[in-house]
Amino acid sequence: MKDFLQILRRFIPPYKWKLVWNIIFNFLSAIFGAFSFLLLIPSLKILFGTQELVTQKPEVGLNVSAFSEYSNYLISKVILQYSHEKALVFIGIFIIITVLLKVGFYYLANYMIVLIRNGVVRDIRSKIYRKVLKLQLGFFSDERKGDIMARMTGDVTEVENSIMNSLEMMIKNPILIIVSVAVMIYMSWSLTLFVFVMFPIAGFIIGRIGKSLKKESRKGQHKMGEILSIIEEDLSGLRIIKAFNAENRAINRFETENTNYFKIMNQLMWRRFLAHPMSEFLGTTVIIIVLWYGGQLILNQEGALGAAAFIGYLVFFYNIINPAKAFSTALYSVEKGLASMERIDKVLHTPTQINDSSDAEDIDNFQSKISYENVSFSYNETPVLKNILLDVEKGKTVALVGQSGSGKTTLVDLLPRFWDVSQGRITIDGKDIRQLKINSLRNLIGYVNQEPILFNDTFFNNIAFGMDNATKEDVINAAKIANAHDFIMGYENDYETSIGDRGDKLSGGQKQRISIARAVLKNPPIMILDEATSSLDTESERLVQDALENLMKNRTSLIIAHRLSTVKHSDMICVMHKGKIEERGTHDELMKLGGRYKKLHNMQMF
Incomplete structure (x- = not known):
């Protein structure tokens, strides 16, 4: 219950007035429901002659006794002036009015709870999505994507179905119980005290089962995350699964986890469905005990209740049982x-x-140079970069080459702050990039990575991604520079054609040219090209390479390349090895040096 209240404190404040109205409407609904039964008992006594008629008009007051006496007076007046049959009609109309008010306020209470329930679920879903987009890349290296997806979908849905669906019961039922208990105390405080002794025992049993339910549910949600991870991995790697005839292995892995989930959910549902029969049994047991105890008091004439009043007392007690059962189910x-x-x-x-x-500052332009000053970076205490010293002058092109795992991609990823340096600092025009606003920093940088990342949208929207005011003409010009315009125009709907999930309708070279066009459209002063031409065929590579060279004129560019032929005209080439820059210089200088670069060059030429 403490955790439930904590969730309410976190998410309910924007809807606090709706919650206040919900409580008011629930209270009024409970009050009219109680009066429809409470005032019926003395009315029926007068109607059937077991109580004397009230001929003297009582004083009107704001309490149960005053209302009861005044209703008795009105019924007596109808009987004296007309007949018992007319009085029966009067009582029926009275009950209809009170029930109408009861259900009317009940609807208004539910109207408010719908706004609260759906609003809170929307807020939770928005919060987790916003958080996921803001988290650093390292978080996604440690977590399985399928499990993150399960939290954003399955877990949010479970919160909606479990907590938010129970919110109405958690508010309405306590109010019904409070009103009914107040009436029961008014009718017989001693018998009500006996009832209070019985309820904690039932509540303790229900609470013990509920705790085990939470444990099993946690296991189930975690297992569903693992299943979604397997599905995501297998769909992404379907080509490899088929190529290696590994369908049976994939099926066995999935079936194992699916069976484990089946077993966990069996345990969970068995406990969950125990809620209703357990509460029904405990409620009936308590009713029988109260019936026995109250009957003893009436038969021995030891209590203040008469037989008719005791029946009315049982009606109110039953009004507690149903909300209590629903309340226990809600707890589950x-x-x-x-x-x-x-x-x-x-x-x-x-x-x-x-x-x-x-105290972060905005940065609108790039004036002089980018500097890596004794930059080191470690991932989970594993050194990736060690004491990098590098100056990149404005308008210059710097290429990073070396074997896979030497730290090239990490070095350029530090510039837009996908990661933060572990030691040292990176500056732009002498300003530490950690003192610059992230959005304005990334606005200076265009990025084309090795694996084209495209979205299930149109050509236009993929090229104009992140550029809210891009015109059709701007997109077409960018596509032409990236050598993408001709093949786009070959589609029936040209730029409005959907490219499919991750651009699967396109070839590898076409995907990369769309990715390059996106960077061209952004038109930033700094370009990062991570193997930007690796997916292109020879003809397209030459055309795009020429376009990129034109694009990089008067721009500052950081290029990661394995094909040395694409960077031989760079202003400076840095050869990286095991997180360090071992050699630097132009192509000719490095060839004369006869070190690691020349070795790589000779291997590629061979």
Whole structure:
């Protein structure tokens, strides 16, 4: 219950007035429901002659006794003036009015709870999505994508179905119980005290089962995350699975996890479906005990209640049983939802390591140079870069070459702050990039990575991605520079053609040219090209390479390349090995040096 209240404190404040109205409407609904039964008992006594008619008009007051006496007076007046049959009609109309008010306020209460419920679920879904986009790349290296997807979809849905669906019961039922208990105390405080002794025992049993439900639910959600990860991996690697005839292996892996999930969900559902029969059994047991105890008091004439009043007392007691049973069922659901909320909170509470500093400045342009000053970087205490010293002058092209794993991609990823340096600093025009606002820093940088990342959208929207005011003419010009315009025009809907999931309708070279066109359209002063031409055929590579060379004129460019032929005209080539820059210079200088670069060059030429 404490965790449930904590969730309410976090997400309910924007809807606090809706919650206040919900409580008011629920309270009014409970009050009119109680009066329809409470005032019926003395009315029926007068109607059937077991109580004397009230001929003297009582004083009107704001309490149960005053309302009861005044209703008795009105019924007596109808009987004296007309007949018992007319009085029966009067009582029926009275009940219809009170029930109409009861259900009317009940609807208004539910109207408010719908706004709260759906609003909170929307806010949770938005919070986790925003958080995922803000988290550093290292978080996604440690977590499985399928499990993150499970938290954003399955866990949020479980919170919606469990906690938010139970919110109405968690608010309405306590109000019904409070109103009914107040009436029961008014009718017989001693018998009500006996009832209070019985309820904690039932509540303790239900609470023990609910805790085990939360544990099993946590296991189930975690297992579903693993299943989604397997599905995501297998769909991404379907070509490899088929090529290596590994379908049976993939099926066996999936079936194993699917069976484990089946077993966990069996345990979970068995406990969940125990809620209703357990609460039904405990509720009936309590009713029988109260019936026995109250009957003893009436038969021995030891209590203040008469037989008719005791029947009315039982009606109110039964009004407690149903909300209590629903309340216990809601507790089961809440426990299940809390397990999902814990998994969501693991994402929401993960600290964002790449943030704007409190005194961060905007940067609108790039004037002189980029400097890596004794930069070191470690990932999970594993050194990746060691004491990098590098100056990149404005308008110059610097190429990074070397074997895979030498740190080339990490070196350029530090510039747009995909990661933050472990030691040293990176400056632009003498300003530490950690003192610059992230958005304005990244606005200076265009990025084309080795694997083209495209979205299931049109050519136009993929090229104009991140550029809100791009015109059709701007997109076409960018596509022409990237040698993409001709093949785009070959499609029936040209720039409005959808390219499919991850651009699967395109060839590798076409994907890369769309990715290059996106960087061209951004038109930034700094370009990062991570193997930008690696996916192109020879003819397209030459055309795009020429376009890139034109694009990089008067721009500062950092190029990662394995094909040395694409960078031989760079202003400076840095040869990286095991996280360090071992050699630097122009192509001719490095060839004369006769070191690692010449060795790589001779291997490629051979």
